[in-house]
Structures are given as structure tokens and as C-alpha cells.
Amino acid sequence: MQNTMKESDPILEVQNLFASTDNLPILKGVSLTVYPGEIHAIMGRNGCGKSTLSKIIAGHPSYNVTNGEIKFSGENINSLEPEERSQSGIFLGFQYPIEIPGVSNLEFLRVSTNARRKFLNKEELDTFDFEELVKEKLELVKMDHAFLSRSVNQGFSGGEKKRNEILQMALLEPKIAILDETDSGLDIDALRIVASGIKKISNAQTGIILITHYQRLLDEIEPNYVHVMADGQIIKTGGSDLALELEKKGYEWTDNFVKET
């Protein structure tokens, strides 16, 4: 396990979190603490609760937190709306970024960026200033300027959608970014571009949670911690070597672990 900046306060603390949707329990006591500068990877089978955890942290209205709390920068955010969480610095990169036909990507990015800037008491950007900023950030993910004039994610390939997510992350400058299967649907080249973008954006003040099934993203971005989820709980935590172990052993043992416990 690598050394991290434990001397500062945690950015995110998930404490014994239980959550359900339509009375179906999904999370069954998840605890997770992320300090500035840390990269955490959450791995696990489909349906183990990884994506649900990310959505609940982002404030998805379809899920009910039945017990436990989520603290962001020391404050309980259980009752905050998704937009309030985003404005205060929580970013969720979607596994399947949503297409919004008819809404220009440029305008969408500008409105989002200004919402965050407003929260940070920074001056909001007009179209011209924003164009300058976005031009610089496009470089990070090697995206063509033409993507800005298209509708949000409409007609984008899988890789382009993921790069658009990282572009949003770069613009919003979150304190914590939760990237839900950002590597899925990417070829090797696209994966490297996305990973390089994430590395350039992250810094000693940022926390990152990577949700993934595979080692290949973690080859590009080495995590400080790897957590294995099964049946709505984190059942094991280790360093980056745990991901390698999972790659070899697969996830079957997690089923047995759940049965036994």
C-alpha cells in the first residue's frame, strides 16, 4: 500500500451505508474513506452494488439511504440534492453517459461549469471566455472542437462519450471524482487517452474512485487502495496487488465469501 496524505481531513467518508430501491436492499453496510490525493479502485461482479454506491454518493433520487451516512469535506450530505453535491465538488463519471438530443454540448458544458464556479465564488464565464477554457481542456482528452457543436453525447462513439465525461471532470475540477466503469467499451488507445486525462486532472487535493471490473485501467492508473465488493458490502481491501490477484482468481471466491459470512 502506498503512503497517502492521512494528515489532512478526509474528502469523503461513507459510514456503514445501507440503501435500497423499491424496498430492495442494495447496499448492506458499506464503509469507505478517501483522503486527498488518494486513488481507490472498487472491483466486483456485476450487480454487487458498485454502480449503486456511486449513484448514491452522487444523490440519485431513486435510492433511499436507510442507514449510515455520507460525509463530504466533513459535512453530512445525505439530504443534499444531486446538483448541490456536484456544485460542492462531487463528480460522477457515468458508465453509460446519457444522450441529450437538441442540447448543444458546448452550452451544456458551460452551464455546468458556471454552476460549479458560482459555488466556488468564481466569476461565471460567458461564451467567449468559456470557449478559451474548453479549448485548453479538450487537449487533455484529445477531443476535436467539432464535438462541442453537437448535441450532448448524441451520435458519439463509446470512446467519445467517455472522453466527454473526462472533459466534464476537467472543467468541473471536482474534489472527488467517482468514475463508474470509465474503461468499459474503450479500445487500448482510447483507454490510454482517458487514463492520461484522469492523471493530468488529479492532484494532491483530489480524490478518485475508479469502479472497474478489470486490471487494464489500473495498469494505467495505479490505485492506493483496491476494494472488493460483493452483495452490497466491501468484503476485502488491499493495495494494487489485490487487483492483480483478482485478475488471476476471478470473482468466484467472493460468492463463497458471501455464503460463508
Add this chain to the structure above:
Amino acid sequence: MKIIEKIKTNKLIDNPTEIQKFCLHKLQSRPLPNFKSELWRLSNKSKFSEFLDYSVNEKEPKFDIPFSKNSQNTIRLIIGENRQINLIEENYSIEQLSEDKLDEYFKEQISYFDQNQNWSDLLNLSLSCTKNILGLKINGSKIPPIEIFSHASNNSLSAKTLVIILEKNCDIELLQVNLGKENSSLSQSTFFCIEENSSLNHGVVSYGEKRSNLLNSLNVIQHKNSEYNLGTLHFKFNYARFEICIKQSVGEAKTNIKSMQITKKDEQISTYTRIDFNGPDGFLDQINKSLADDKSHAIFEGSIIVPKIAQKTDASQLSRNLLLSNFAQIDTKPQLEIIADDVKCKHGATISQLNEEELFYMRTRGITLPEASKLQLSSYFQEIISFIPVSKDRWNLLDKLLNEN
């Protein structure tokens, strides 16, 4: 229903024209539409009565167009304004049809009228005085965009009629704007004849004020190799009914329709379309969108008629609807009547609420729920609005109107 009483007692018009007499005679035999028929069964009777509860006012106050001209080129006309139009330029001509020509044209049209299906046209032609009928014959090329305004006056019923004959090998862009006033009814009937190899990009934007009503019918005849593109938007009417009837006279023509109606409060707005393919190789792409909020009611009924002669017809009709309130109501019925056996026809309808995942996505980017809903709605409008042939300036106006409403 003041108007109906006057029709029954033959006291509607003092000096009726020949066409008015003819239509009145037809109406007297059955003054009201058949509310048991598919075309009228969902119409709100009490609102329909409100439409008919005003007197015809032939002396309308002067009308000022509520927005400035977006281009010097644009030709602007107001139906009811007593102005002679005779534009003969190097490349094109726009001439007013004489009363005799109009009489001849209407007589032919009326001979095809069905009492129930064309009830709105019969009423319109009974009420439209000569001054309120605008007939144009257009030919040539490089024709500037045309804007035509119809308006109602407060506390009265106004009837306006438009006839356009687009001669062979012409391309035009035409925006029709129907404006309702507080406590008013507007009856607008439009007749287009699009001759061979001609193309018409047509927009209809209708919006009212408090308790305004609209009965708008559109009859289009398309000849061989013609193209008719229609984009429509209707909102803010107590009661509005839009009837579209398009005939591809010999097939081999293209029709594209993108229409939308927005209802709020207790409004009822309906769109009825009938597309007849009277020959082979016809094409239709149609989408109708309804957006209903509060306790309002939006209706769409569309029929596509493909007789045996219309082989190789390619037609698609889609109805997409968005319910914004648990008390709003949307009725939709896209339908196909196909006799020909070698055709490609499809239709479908969806009714949904605002997409929660889209909203959540926007909210995770710091956009508030009301802003996200507005963005989602504007994306819903966009497909239709971008199809209406008007300039960017006008979009800003439309955006403003839509935001206000």
C-alpha cells in the same frame, strides 16, 4: 352558440357572396359537426361552444405585427388588410387572385368537401368576407421568404382564409402566424396547390392569449414531384383545433411534417391529420409531439390512406407525447389504412414523462432540477422548432414565448 343560432335563422351575413351562400346552405342542413364521429368525439363541447359564442366583427382595429421584420427581403402580409398585391420582379411574380378566380377555386374545392370532415372549412368560408380572403399565385425562382399573419380581435370571432397556388418549378418559404387575442376566436382556413416540381417549406406558429380559441384547417394538394415540408407549433389557446389534409394527387411526391402542441392549465389543443396517397411512389415522414401540463388535454389523430393505386408508398407516422402532470391528458391515435400490397408503412406512439436518467445526469453536472427540466423540454422542442422555416432571430422570440408559457 351565437354563430349557430344565426346560421339556423339565416341572419349570419348581411350581403353574402355566392360562396358564402353556398357554404351557409350546406351548414344549415347540419349546423354542427357530428360529435360521435372519430374526428370530433374528443373535442371538448363546452370549449367548442365558447369558440362559437362570439359575433363576427368585420371592422377590426388596425393590427400591428408584434415583432420586427428579420430581413429586408421578407414579404409580410396581413390577412384582412385591404392591400393589393402585385409583385412582378425579374425572377418571380406574386399576384393576387381575382375574386372570380377565387370563386372558381372554392367551388371546385367545396365539391370535394365532406360535411363532417370539412366542417371547419365550411364555417370559415361562410364567415370570411371578401376582405378577409387572401389568394396568391406565385411563380418563378429566388422568391424571398413570405410571412403571413392572421389575427383575432378581442371579444369577437374573426375568419381568415388563405389560398396559395404555387406554380410549376417554384421553391418558397412561408411562415404563417396565427395570433389569438384575449376572449377571441380565430377561424383560419388555408388552401395550397403545389404544382409539379415545386417545393414549399411551410411553418405555422399559433399562439393565443387568455381564453383565445382557434380553428385552423390546412388543405394541401401536391402534384407530381412536389415537396411539402410543414413545421407547426401551437400553444396558449383555451381551445384550438388544427386539421391538416394533404393529398398527393398522383403520388410521386414528398411530404415531411413535424408538428407540436403545448397545453397548460385547462387548455385543449388537438391536431388531426389525413394524408391521402392517390398514386404510387409517395413519401411521408411525419412526427407529432404533444406536451401536456396541469389539467390540460392534448389530442393527436392521424390517418394515412394508401389505396391500391398507391403502390411503393413509403410512409411513417410517429406520435411522441410528454405528460408533465398527473392530471393532464393525452389522447393519440396514429393509424394506417392500407389497401396497396407493395408499400412500406409504419406508425407508432409513445407517451412518457420527463426522462429521469437524463435529469439525473444533468443534475450531477450542477444543473438544478428546474433548469434541467427546461433544458430537456427545449431539447424536446428543438426537433420541431428547427424545422419551422424562420430565421434565428425568430427562434429567440419563440424561445422567449415558450419560456414565458
